[in-house]
Amino acid sequence: MYSIQKAxxxxxxxxxxxxxxxxxxxxxxxxxxxxxxxxxxxFSCFSLAKSLKRxxxxxxxxxxxxxxxxxxxxxxxxxxPYVNFVFSSEFGTDVLSEINDQEEKYGRSKVGEKKRVxxxxxxxxxxxxxxxxxxxxxxLGQTLVNVLNANGYDVIPVAYINDLGAHxxxxxxxxxxxxxxxxxxxxxxxxxLRNVYIEATKxxxxxxxxxxxIAAVFRNLEEQRGDEVKLWKETWQWSVDFLExxxxxxxxxxxxxxxxxxLIKKSRKIIDGLIKKGIVVQSEGAWIVNLEEEELGVNxxxxxxxxxxxxxxxxxxxxxxxxxxxxxxxxxxxxxxxxHALQQLFATLLKMGFAHELQHLSYEFVTTVDGAMASRTGNxxxxxxxxxxxxxxxxxxxxxxxxxxxxxxxxxxxRTLAFAAMRFGMLKxxxxxxxxxDFDEALSFDGFSGPYLLYMYARIQSLFEKAGKVKPRYDxxxxxxxxxxxxxxxxAFYPEVLFGISQTLKLSLLARYLFDLCQIFSHYYNEVPVxxxxxxxxxxxxxxxxxxxxxxxxxxGLMEIETIDEx
Numbered sequence: 001m002y003s004i005q006k007a008x009x010x011x012x013x014x015x016x017x018x019x020x021x022x023x024x025x026x027x028x029x030x031x032x033x034x035x036x037x038x039x040x041x042x043f044s045c046f047s048l049a050k051s052l053k054r055x056x057x058x059x060x061x062x063x064x065x066x067x068x069x070x071x072x073x074x075x076x077x078x079x080x081p082y083v084n085f086v087f088s089s090e091f092g093t094d095v096l097s098e099i100n101d102q103e104e105k106y107g108r109s110k111v112g113e114k115k116r117v118x119x120x121x122x123x124x125x126x127x128x129x130x131x132x133x134x135x136x137x138x139x140l141g142q143t144l145v146n147v148l149n150a151n152g153y154d155v156i157p158v159a160y161i162n163d164l165g166a167h168x169x170x171x172x173x174x175x176x177x178x179x180x181x182x183x184x185x186x187x188x189x190x191x192x193l194r195n196v197y198i199e200a201t202k203x204x205x206x207x208x209x210x211x212x213x214i215a216a217v218f219r220n221l222e223e224q225r226g227d228e229v230k231l232w233k234e235t236w237q238w239s240v241d242f243l244e245x246x247x248x249x250x251x252x253x254x255x256x257x258x259x260x261x262x263l264i265k266k267s268r269k270i271i272d273g274l275i276k277k278g279i280v281v282q283s284e285g286a287w288i289v290n291l292e293e294e295e296l297g298v299n300x301x302x303x304x305x306x307x308x309x310x311x312x313x314x315x316x317x318x319x320x321x322x323x324x325x326x327x328x329x330x331x332x333x334x335x336x337x338x339x340h341a342l343q344q345l346f347a348t349l350l351k352m353g354f355a356h357e358l359q360h361l362s363y364e365f366v367t368t369v370d371g372a373m374a375s376r377t378g379n380x381x382x383x384x385x386x387x388x389x390x391x392x393x394x395x396x397x398x399x400x401x402x403x404x405x406x407x408x409x410x411x412x413x414x415r416t417l418a419f420a421a422m423r424f425g426m427l428k429x430x431x432x433x434x435x436x437x438d439f440d441e442a443l444s445f446d447g448f449s450g451p452y453l454l455y456m457y458a459r460i461q462s463l464f465e466k467a468g469k470v471k472p473r474y475d476x477x478x479x480x481x482x483x484x485x486x487x488x489x490x491x492a493f494y495p496e497v498l499f500g501i502s503q504t505l506k507l508s509l510l511a512r513y514l515f516d517l518c519q520i521f522s523h524y525y526n527e528v529p530v531x532x533x534x535x536x537x538x539x540x541x542x543x544x545x546x547x548x549x550x551x552x553x554x555x556x557g558l559m560e561i562e563t564i565d566e567x
Contacts (some may be wrong), residue, residue: 003094004492007072008041011085014073015043018066023048032493035554037482039084040076040489046081056081073238087291092476092488096422099491099547100474107495107554112153112502118325121333122159122252126239127171127193130246131380132437133366139426139559140363141333142252143507146558151502155327157254160317161243163236164261165310167197169218172228172235173210174200175216194382215305224263246383251560258320260313267308267316271301279351289348314345318354329357331505336362336432361505363431390418393443394451401567413564415452417443420561424450427559428511445567448515451557454564456518459525460549461565464542468529472546473539483524484544490517494551498558514555521548 001009008027009410015025025043033042045063049056057080064078067391074088099106121141124134141157148155162168174196175182184192204210220226247254274280280287285304291297301312321330332342342360349358377483395414402410421442428448429435441447476488490513500506530541552562 002066002492002495003072003091003098004496005507006094007087007091007492010072011041011043014067014076015063015083018063019048021237033082034488036486038079039075040087040485041085043083043085044081045083046097055285078376087449087485087489087492089476089479091492092479092485093474095488095492096258096474096476096543096547099550103550104557107498108150109495109498110152110153111498112148112151114154116154116156116325116327116351117148118156118158118321118327118330119148119323120158120160121145122157122247122254123334124159124243125159125165125167126163126243127168127197128239129194129380130243130383132383132386133380135383135386136363136366136424136426136435137333137335138252139423140361140431140507142250143427143510143559144331144333144361144505145366146560147498147501147507147510150498150558152452153502154255156327158256158258158321159254160258161240161260162310163239163259164264166214166218166330168232169214169221170200170204171197171348172221172232173214173217174203175229175231177213179205189235190242193235193238221261221307231337237283245523256324258317263313263316263320264308265456266320267313270311270315270319271308279348281343285553289351291347294347295425296340296344296347299348311341311345311348314341315348315352318345318349322354322356327356329359331359331361333363334440336364344357345428354562359505361431362433366426366435366437387418387422389439390421391415391442393439394418394421397443397475398567413567415455415564416564417567420450420454420556422450423484423559423561424453424511426513430506430508433501448511450561451567453552454512454561455567456521457549457556457563458565458567460521460545460552463525463530465543467538467542470539470542472543473536474543474547475540476544478537479544481524481528483520483527484541487517487520487524487544487548490520491547491551494555510555510558514552517548517552517555 005027008030011030012025012027016023029043029047030041031044033039040536043063044057045056049059052059057078060078060081060083063083064076067073069075070144071084072088072094074091075086077084077086100484102108119141121144122138124130129261134142145155149485171193178199179192179196184457200214204214217226217228220228221232223475246252250379271280274289275287280289280301283298283516289299289301291299291428299311300309301315302308318330321327339360339362346358346360391414394417395410398405398410398413398417425437426435426443442449445451446520477486479488494513497509501509528541530545531538533541556563
């Protein structure tokens with residue numbers, strides 16, 4: 001049990017004593033005051049006043065008077081209808097000691113033990129671009145996997161690769177029609193696939209008759225027959241090799257790759273069974289599930305020409321994942337534009353008797369200044385272009401600050417800064433909000449950015465280098481500055497932040513927490529003379545700063561952001 005939980009338990013016991021029998025407050029009744037100067041944790045008396053039919057302000061005053069200093073509680077203050085509690089130096093020492101003892105394990109819990117969670121993300125397409133819009137999915141899924149692991153869950157990260165959609169048929173058709181027997185150099189294969197998809201889109205717009213040819217290719221690929229299959233397999237491998245390269249560069253680790261092409265037979269068998277049960281019915285030549293009672297309209301599974309739609313193959317995928325791993329809970333990291341389709345999927349699975357916990361981590365897409373991106377028109381910022389531009393900007397800034405550094409040191413620092421800017425820029429925003437990525441803002445050493453957090457970390461390294469052999473002391477009784485108290489309280493709440501994210505899936509809370517921690521530390525660094533303090537106070541302040549360093553590194557690690565010692 002962490003210090004913050006022990007403190008809350010103690011406050012609950014004191015509240016029970018002061019109010020009397022029949023009163024049972026819980027951890028959920030506590031919030032943080034709007035201003036740190038008011039206290040560290042607050043209890044609202046509104047609900048209690050309603051049950052007692054009394055004025056909440058009077059009740060708050062009575063409770064505060066009855067609760068005196070005790071172990072982790074330094075003071076109880078009545079402010080209107082709230083009782084605000086101030087943590088003691090004993091609490092602070094407990095927090096700093098547990099961070100020092102647990103190091104990289106601080107913040108982790110066992111709440112998810114014996115619970116298996118499957119996280120489906122990294123659902124990219126073969127025969128298509130990887131662009132900055134995909135990065136939000138990759139980083140959200142990756143961070144969610146890490147946070148769930150930190151909370152003790154048995155996490156199974158998987159990807160579902162769309163390798164047999166209409167876009168693939170378009171690309172295969174265009175290669176066969178316009179580039180037959182054309183040799184494509186290995187280093188140009190991905191560019192070639194991008195271009196033929198755009199070429200196919202334009203060709204159909206100019207000659208709608210081509211749609212029938214593409215539909216025929218689609219049917220042949222789905223049934224794995226005809227000359228197109230060999231071409232599909234060859235270009236499929238090009239795409240998969242590229243996906244593996246990008247996933248490796250971003251440290252995306254997956255337990256399993258599911259491919260749409262592998263689910264065709266299973267999905268057809270499932271649909272045949274649902275037809276016999278009357279769950280899937282025919283409508284105007286197509287096969288559907290009627291979800292009008294659920295206010296979800298019609299779930300179209302099979303088109304009138306016999307080809308399966310995504311929703312049909314999603315059924316096959318859901319049952320295949322269950323067969324393979326038996327997860328307690330499945331989280332689908334999919335953009336908001338697929339919300340309706342996923343609601344239809346969940347409702348259809350429920351009709352089939354599939355009663356497992358299913359969640360959709362929905363997120364809005366990433367836009368450019370010109371609006372939403374689309375691979376079919378080429379209006380995208382490709383991942384490689386995006387990455388290289390960030391690295392180049394970071395390289396230029398690093399060289400200006402450190403003209404004496406070696407090329408290797410500049411390159412390593414530039415890449416770390418660029419990827420921190422990339423990841424943090426995607427993770428800091430609430431998922432329900434769109435992102436318009438700003439390169440300058442993302443690379444800034446000021447404000448809400450990844451490089452700002454790394455800058456604070458580097459400042460800590462510089463401070464310890466100047467401190468020399470002074471040994472940190474983890475004793476809060478020496479730490480009386482208001483910013484020291486604020487830092488300790490912020491550090492204490494880190495385990496609860498991680499637990500909350502595992503329950504709510506609000507991943508932006510981690511970025512906000514780390515930014516707030518760094519802002520408090522920045523004020524502290526500028527206002528408090530750490531190294532000029534007398535011996536015991538200096539050691540205690542270094543112990544506090546070492547704790548800040550550890551929690552910052554732990555949180556950045558969950559976001560897969562590397563730290564650097566000098567910037």
